[in-house]
Amino acid sequence: MKPVYTLAEALAKDPSRVAKTQSLTLDSSRPHMGLKGSHGLFASEAWWESIEARRLQTQIVTGSIERTYFAGQDSRRGDQVNSFTLRLADGSTVDESIYTNHKQDTRLFVPGAMVTMVYVLDELKAQPAVDGGVNYARTVLEVAVFTQ
Template sequence: MPLLVAPDNGIPMKTVFTLQEALRGNPERIKKTQALTLNDSKPNMGLSGKYGLFGSKEWWESIASARMPLERVTGVVVRAYVAGQDSGDINTVDIRMPGGEILAAGIYLNNKADLALFQVGHMVSIVYALDELKLQPAHDGGINVSKVALEMAVSLVP
């Protein structure tokens, strides 16, 4: 179920991550996330389950039918770097959005070899599901959500 609509600008894009593929290789993530949702003794932790249990058929149908809000981010890489205390491979990019703002985004991959595509000047597109958390409201009074990366693509050329 492709969700990512690459910009129609003639730049070839490669999908480097889909959550569906990642979950096939990590079924334990689904079990743990669902268990936390169902755990009434932790009312401030985990997803609410409003759109179905994470990774379930109902959850994916909520995404496909647009019941669950999605956020699409597209921009050009201006910096690729290691964020956090681990000194491993790059894991974050700063993306210049069409309006000029800079957004930091994590790098998601199904195949580590695709990390080489995340270079300055390359375009990146990400689709996030905005799944509601149990703990409501957010600090700003809005809806508290978890941004779940569903798909990520990067251009093959700058």
């Protein structure tokens, strides 16, 4: 497995993302927008500690890439991909976006490659979810790819 993405590295390159996310959490004039912040502000030391201590739930998705494709309406080069369909062990499929810290690692996302994605589930201010449960933001923490 080759680690190709960590949220920590991505945030180090884009500190404004942290500031914007934290600001929205703290903005009481927007009671239905942003994260709740129950386990620390996004990407704060308390937030990372909540992940380590498992106070914030994580989710792991592993499977084999079935196909890659370009999703969206922006113009692109013919060989550019930004998404893939992942076949899970139970036979179901999920569509995911390609996350990498270094552009050259995008080439590792090919049909047949195994991918593991780790998400953190952080409660949103807007509650409940459509199904009546807890409404979460699902943020990618890590991505690793195994090619043969």
